[in-house]
Amino acid sequence: MSELRGVGIGLGVAQGPVVRMAEPVPAPENTPSALGAEAERQRSRDAVETVARELNERGAKAGGSAQDVLEAQAMIAEDPTLQDEVDSRIDAGATAEWAVHDAFASFRATLEAVGGYLGERAADLDDIAQRVLARLRGVDAPGVPDPGHPFVLVARDLAPADTALLDLDQVLALITSDGGPTSHTAILAREKGIVAIVGVADAAALSTGETVIVDAAAGVVTTDPTEEEKDRAAQRAAARAVSDTAPLTPGALADGTLVALLANLGKPADAADAVARGAEGVGLFRTEFLFLSSAQAPTIAQQRQSYRELLAAFPGKKVVVRMLDAGADKPLAFLNDAHEENPALGLRGIRALRASEDILREQLTALAEADAETDADLWVMAPMVATVEETVYFTTLARDYGLKTAGVMVEVPASALLADRVLAHADFASIGTNDLTQYTMAADRMLGSVAGFQDPWHPAVLRLVREVGDAGARLGKPVGICGEAAADPLLAVVLIGLGATSLSMAPSALADVRHTISRRTLDEARTLAEIALAADDATSARNAVVEAATALPSHQKETTS
Structure with missing residues (x-):
């Protein structure tokens, strides 16, 4: 053993x-084409179109976050710039196979050099290239084996297309x-x-x-x-x-301290599953789905319909909607099509919205109209807020549109360090641990070569969470967590100990987190948080908390009211 x-x-x-996963399709040799450029170009286009269609079909079947990822892959496959690179190699005498292999490799290197979120897109290119090559060769694409x-x-690692449709x-x-x-x-x-x-x-x-x-x-x-x-x-x-299969109950610690357990959602159609799994509301609704599939911004009427559908699924419950978070890995031509050397540090989030304020105002208009037609408790928040001035700008604008609860995402260390001043103007803060970890550790959260740094257990990240939690407690303002960290059951306990008043996660994680926090008191959560903060690195923090939690008695909730 x-x-x-x-x-x-x-x-x-x-x-x-x-x-074990099958090995990838071998790289082709650079031999001259015997078919001619026109035939090779057609072969490459047919293969790319087929792969893009299959990715979109897989996405539609999978739904949820998987659909977003696969649709993004399909868009990359059909990128005109990439097709031009393939054509230029074919025109020089290459086969479609070699042209695809070499063009995708070159494009991958370019994206890696740009850095930021585009590192993830670079990794996606490998999977797309493999699928196109398999189509050109008339063989099955690499994927999950079926041993019977x-x-x-x-x-x-698994490509998004493989993970999306795993046979459970x-x-x-x-x-x-x-x-x-x-x-x-x-x-x-x-x-x-x-x-x-x-x-x-x-x-x-x-x-x-x-x-x-x-x-x-x-x-x-x-x-x-x-x-x-x-x-x-x-x-x-x-x-x-x-x-x-236990009865669904509100999120609460063993001593009766309530901690709302909310869902992260990407589209209104995901609401039913969240409700069925006991979500007490929505802690993060990503509005990007309305924009990413469009060549132009959706109309106010189109947005209002989607927001109304979402809000209607949660009558009387909190629904936190994040304004469009475009830029970085989600570029939109109608919002910001300027090339940036490091888009993760560029015009994204609230910065991009301020540069195209009409889009922000249309979102707020649609949300206010949907709010007036439904009974949910609508909260709105701005992404990537870094300054007090940005906080004042957004909350003032949101309230001008009649939206009564306006807050900010804390994803940048600057806003965490100034949390008391930010929360003096915002009604709440929601900590996006994915980006907060990325910016704290200077490690692209989608780049495999620095994945070891991208861990929300790191004490530096947890100290920033505590800054926000302490500021929220002093000012009586809610502080939520809506990054992937909230879905880690033991880390969820630590986050509560650092001052989080709600946790938002993928609906499938709700049961594990509900079960785990119900076995810990608030005092124990605070003790475990201090143990994590005292560590030198993420691994030490996690191991120390695991050891300490194992030594603690496991409680049943004394009350859920």
């Missing part, structure tokens, strides 16, 4: 035989050697409720056919387990399945 360690996603445990029995999937009756668990807790694979695995451990450095040592136990709660893969260990894992899995 041996143990491999990584970052667990959720609290699940599973066991079964390993099946349930299995534990082991891969370097066959894939018992997922182990990847790459990626961190906020990678696309981790986010989609959490959304689909897949038992997963990412960032397992020694995953390459696992062989097809060997039996492993995947313990996401501990972040441990156990190889060659004993029968006793298998039995314990099976009992834990059975107990967890029972807890998943």
Whole structure:
């Protein structure tokens, strides 16, 4: 028996035989075309169009965050600039296969050099290129294997197209050697409720056919387990399945302290699943879905209809809507089409909205009209706020439109450090831990080469969370968490100890977080938070809290009212 360690996603445990992901399609050789340029161009276009169509179809079938990711991949596949690069190589005598391989590789290098969020787009290019090459060669695209029995999937990483449509009756668990807790694979695995451990450095040592136990709660893969260990894992899995069907209750600590558990949603159609899983409202509604698929901004009437559909699903409950967060990995020609050397640090979020204020005003108009027609408790917030002046600008404008609760996203260290002054003007703060970690650690959250730095357990990030939590407590202002950190059950306890009054996450994470926080008192949460803050790095913080939490008694809630 041996143990491999990584970052667990959720609290699940599973066991079964390993099946490794197939190797990628080999790179083509640079041989002259025998078909001619016109035929090769047509072949490349047909292959790209087919791949883009398949990605969109997979996205429509998967829904949720997966659809957003796959639609973005399809757009990349059909990027005119990329097609021009392919054509130029074909015109020089190359085959479609070589032209696609070389053009995608060159485009990937360009995006990596730009940095920022485009690092993720660079990684996506590998998967798209593989699919186009497979189509050109008339072979199956690389993807999840189908051995004919349930299995534990082991891969370097999974492409979004693969993760989106995993057969949960066959894939018992997922182990990847790459990626961190906020990678696309981790986010989609959490959304689909897949038992997963990412960032397992020694995953390459696992062989097809060997039996492993995947313990996401501990972040441990156990190889060659004993029968006793298998039995314990099976009992834990059975107990967890029972807890998943327990009656839905409001989020609360063991001492009765209420902590609202909310959902992160990407489109109104996702609301029904969130309600069914016990979401007490919405902590983050991303409005980008309305804009990203359009060549121009949607009309006020189109926006109002979508917002009304969302609000109607949560009568009497809090719904926090984030204004359009475009820029960086979500460029919009009608908002900001200027090239930026480092778009993650450029004109994005509230900065982009101020530069195109008519779009912001139209959003606020549509939200105010939808609010007047429904009974939800609508809150609005601005993304990427960095200064007190930006806070005053947005909250004043929102209130001018009759929106009574206006707040800000805290994703930039500057706004966290000035949280008391920001909250003097804002009605609430919502901490986006994904970007806050990225900017605190100077590590692109989508770039695999620095994934080790992108961990919200890092004490530097937690100190900033505490700054906001303390400011909220002093001023009587709510402080929510809406980044992926809220979906980590044990980290959720720490965040409460740092002052978070609500937690928002993918709906599939609600059950685990509800169960975990119900076993801890507020005093214990604060104690665990101090232990995390005292560590020197993310791994030490996580391990110290795991050890301390294990030593504490597990409580039942004394009250939920």
